[in-house]
Amino acid sequence: MPEIQGDQKLIRRLQAGDVEALGDLYDRYRHQIYRTALAITHDPNAADDILQECFLRVYRYANRIDPALPLAPWLYRVTVNLSYTWTKRNRRNAVSLDGVIDYLTSAPSAAPEPSAEQAELLQKIQEAIDALPFEQRAVIVLHYLNGLSVKEIAEVLECPVGTVKSRLHHARRKLRKQLGHPGWVSELAHGYT
Known part of the structure; x- marks a missing residue:
């Protein structure tokens, strides 16, 4: 529960224009997002790109994120969707x-x-x-x-x-x-x- 409450505060700060809150969210979730993208794409460069795009979307759509809901499922959904798109575009089996x-x-x-x-x-x-x-x-x-x-x-x-x-x-x-x-x-x- 403390993580959800911490996410709520960070999302509210981000919605109020505090960009440092995005950095705090990045520090909190970057490893999980990178590992998920890497496990799906098998490409470290793609995983890096997906990680960056995921947090770019957090910033871009901060006002649409409901602070009352846990952030992790939203981040995983974005990560999986971006990984799926990358995988469809880059069918590489020789990685x-x-x-x-x-x-x-x-x-x-x-x-x-x-x-x-x-x-x-x-x-x-x-x-x-x-x-x-x-x-x-x-x-x-x-x-x-x-x-x-x-x-x-x-x-x-x-x-x-x-x-x-x-x-x-x-x-x-x-x-x-x-x-x-x-x-x-x-x-x-x-x-x-």
């Missing part, structure tokens, strides 16, 4: 996954390097996620990478909870089938934290 995997698996503190076996597993998981249709990939990223609940994902994607559950179910089933090991889907959550 190196090394940077994505390194970023997604790195912890803020100094963590030991993953073993070769762990790195191989993470690469297989990332390739399996890449093979998912965009709608399923977005749900997996929002759920496992960002820790959003099914209800929160439904709000972000502006679709029914049942649709999110279905996409999540089908994505997990495809991942299990492609990875050939039922426990690897749970590894997904650990690889993305």
Whole structure:
């Protein structure tokens, strides 16, 4: 609740013309937005562009944002939509996954390097996620990478909870089938934290 109250204050400040509030919101959400865009696009430059565009839209549409509502779902919706648009325009399958995997698996503190076996597993998981249709990939990223609940994902994607559950179910089933090991889907959550 303190984060929502903090967002409310920052949005109100931004609506009153205080540009420093935008910087505070950027500092609060930039990592989540960048990681989400990177996980969907697999392109660090695109993720940077999406991050900047997302906060440009916060600034541009500040007066349309309801301070009483949590800001995170709105930011994720903009991020997913921008990522979807980028992905449709740039159907690149030959993007190196090394940077994505390194970023997604790195912890803020100094963590030991993953073993070769762990790195191989993470690469297989990332390739399996890449093979998912965009709608399923977005749900997996929002759920496992960002820790959003099914209800929160439904709000972000502006679709029914049942649709999110279905996409999540089908994505997990495809991942299990492609990875050939039922426990690897749970590894997904650990690889993305």
